[in-house]
Amino acid sequence: MTDAGAPPVPPDSAGAPAKPYRVLARKYRPSSFADLIGQEAVVRTVSNAFETGRIPQAWILTGVRGVGKTTTARILARALNYELPDGSVKGPTIHMPVLGTHCQAIMESRHMDVLEMDAASHTGVDDVRQINDSVRYAPASARYKVYIIDEVHMLSTAAFNAFLKTLEEPPEHAKFVFATTEIRKVPVTVLSRCQRFDLRRVEADILMKHLAGIAAKEGVTIEPEALGIIARAAEGSVRDSLSLLDQAIAHSAGEVRADDVRQMLGLADRTRVIDLFHHLASGDIAAAFKEFREQYDVGADPVVVLSDLAEFVNFVTRVKVVPATADNVAFSETERLRARDFATKLSMRVLSRMWQMLLKGIAETQGATRPAAAAEMVLVRIAYAADLPTPDEAIRMIDQNGGGAPIITSGVASRPAPASSMSAGASPVMTSAPMQAPRTQGPTLAAVGGGMRPQAMSSQPSPASQEQPALRLASFQELVALAGKNRDLITKSALEMDVRLVRFEEGRLEIALERTAQRSLVSDLGRKLEDWTGRRWTVIVSNEPGQATLREQNLRAKSEREAAAEADPRVQEILARFPGTKVVEVRRLAPEPPESDASAVEPPDESDNDDF
Numbered sequence: 001m002t003d004a005g006a007p008p009v010p011p012d013s014a015g016a017p018a019k020p021y022r023v024l025a026r027k028y029r030p031s032s033f034a035d036l037i038g039q040e041a042v043v044r045t046v047s048n049a050f051e052t053g054r055i056p057q058a059w060i061l062t063g064v065r066g067v068g069k070t071t072t073a074r075i076l077a078r079a080l081n082y083e084l085p086d087g088s089v090k091g092p093t094i095h096m097p098v099l100g101t102h103c104q105a106i107m108e109s110r111h112m113d114v115l116e117m118d119a120a121s122h123t124g125v126d127d128v129r130q131i132n133d134s135v136r137y138a139p140a141s142a143r144y145k146v147y148i149i150d151e152v153h154m155l156s157t158a159a160f161n162a163f164l165k166t167l168e169e170p171p172e173h174a175k176f177v178f179a180t181t182e183i184r185k186v187p188v189t190v191l192s193r194c195q196r197f198d199l200r201r202v203e204a205d206i207l208m209k210h211l212a213g214i215a216a217k218e219g220v221t222i223e224p225e226a227l228g229i230i231a232r233a234a235e236g237s238v239r240d241s242l243s244l245l246d247q248a249i250a251h252s253a254g255e256v257r258a259d260d261v262r263q264m265l266g267l268a269d270r271t272r273v274i275d276l277f278h279h280l281a282s283g284d285i286a287a288a289f290k291e292f293r294e295q296y297d298v299g300a301d302p303v304v305v306l307s308d309l310a311e312f313v314n315f316v317t318r319v320k321v322v323p324a325t326a327d328n329v330a331f332s333e334t335e336r337l338r339a340r341d342f343a344t345k346l347s348m349r350v351l352s353r354m355w356q357m358l359l360k361g362i363a364e365t366q367g368a369t370r371p372a373a374a375a376e377m378v379l380v381r382i383a384y385a386a387d388l389p390t391p392d393e394a395i396r397m398i399d400q401n402g403g404g405a406p407i408i409t410s411g412v413a414s415r416p417a418p419a420s421s422m423s424a425g426a427s428p429v430m431t432s433a434p435m436q437a438p439r440t441q442g443p444t445l446a447a448v449g450g451g452m453r454p455q456a457m458s459s460q461p462s463p464a465s466q467e468q469p470a471l472r473l474a475s476f477q478e479l480v481a482l483a484g485k486n487r488d489l490i491t492k493s494a495l496e497m498d499v500r501l502v503r504f505e506e507g508r509l510e511i512a513l514e515r516t517a518q519r520s521l522v523s524d525l526g527r528k529l530e531d532w533t534g535r536r537w538t539v540i541v542s543n544e545p546g547q548a549t550l551r552e553q554n555l556r557a558k559s560e561r562e563a564a565a566e567a568d569p570r571v572q573e574i575l576a577r578f579p580g581t582k583v584v585e586v587r588r589l590a591p592e593p594p595e596s597d598a599s600a601v602e603p604p605d606e607s608d609n610d611d612f
Helices: 040-052 069-080 103-107 125-134 157-168 204-218 224-234 238-252 258-265 270-282 285-297 302-321 323-327 333-345 348-367 371-384 391-400 476-485 489-497 521-533 550-567 569-577 606-611
Strands: 058-062 114-118 145-150 174-180 195-198 444-448 451-455 499-505 508-513 538-541
Touching: 040 069, 040 195, 058 069, 069 103, 069 145, 069 174, 114 125, 125 157, 204 224, 204 238, 224 238, 224 258, 238 258, 270 285, 270 302, 270 333, 270 348, 270 371, 285 302, 285 371, 302 323, 302 333, 302 348, 302 371, 323 333, 348 371, 476 489, 476 499, 476 521, 489 499, 489 521, 489 550, 508 521, 521 538, 550 569
Parallel strands: 058 174, 058 195, 114 145, 145 174, 508 538
Antiparallel strands: 444 451, 499 508
């Protein structure tokens, strides 16, 4: 019989009704531990436990959606109750080459001794009480009575408390398997009674192989780049990847191509995203606008464009830190080659700055009434800041110009180049983000001061390639400042807090150490000084007490300043007038300009006061 309102099922070629279509996520659901992908740690632990007979009374499986928690729970139930009709299997085993007596019913969730409960719809203590009452009875036909509770974190506090005694001392024939995506919501009292397994996200390259195998079984031709797009979009979830593959097959109606998958997911072309990244890193705002508008006109979502851009920034950063990352086959050959190129030309601070701007810009674009305009303004900020100096570089520029502002010539601001590429007398130069269109001659990307800018090819050797002379230090304070200049904050902090100066000479440092000093401080300091100054240093630990540490000297000077301030009659009058007031900090103001220079200073324009 069929329901009156149900559509008729079309018959197959033999005249029998055709089976309804099963989605790929259900059709290729693993039925044994050998079919699980990306969960080798779980398989190894369960295998060893079964072989040695150390089978716990309860497991709890946790992980993101689609990594196989419920599937693993059913496979566990099947392995616990695996039996063959000839009776050759006497106990639990993970080796299940053929379907056993109970396997089909367990995998279809209809076995009377394997009870599955959805905790999201059975949250109360009465539901747990039913389990506690039934757990005492022996299984009807299987070896063990297995209780699979999905989304266990949804149980109420009273329900968890009702479970505790049964979990701690269950009957020998009862086993519990819990699954949850929110492990932090499960009480510690329950976790302590279970063996915990964290199911990890499946790597993109493993997902690609899995999807390629399923596509071959389905007789579908799919491009490797399309597999990579689906694997990355699934974010480690096997179920999500299979659902996307199912959708891509239906969308393409033939060979699944990368362009079809991008159109289906609303993604921009990865090559065009890289081109957009190139324009932003070069500071070419006009080209960046043109590229973004072309992507937007063909249907790319502005938020997705920025997200893809942020993903590529992250990929370039990872390639810069770990070059082997570029060997990941989940990324196309173009992405890997150009990421290597960008990683060698862009500094870490530039990549970090782009990441921070994109992270903030994505949130702004999502909440904007005009997302395209908001995304364009994000691109403007990134391109404009692509070649600007960082605050510490700007301070050094001002110091090198005698306290004045950075030199500006034809839209180019001076900026120090890296120490390894500057000669002794060379003046540092940095290009600001160009606002005009690029020159007709083909510019090339060049790393300048931690950024990238268009630069004409030159056959003349740069004087910056000459070797820099050794750096000379005149005092211990200059040594500490050098550590801060090189951004070695750990060494700088150790010199200030753990080192007492005994004697300081050029190339020789004699110190006494505090008890809190690291053992490797002396050897590390000698090596770093040689790297920083270009000459060999001798660091000696002395038995003499030495001077106070810089931190102690600074605290003493601060106390003296506060004491002098409190002794001032005007301050004493304020302290007396406002009881409970105390001097917290004393700051030294900048010296006043000489009287001869005072007349040269122009008075402020009265019209500018309207802005305040």
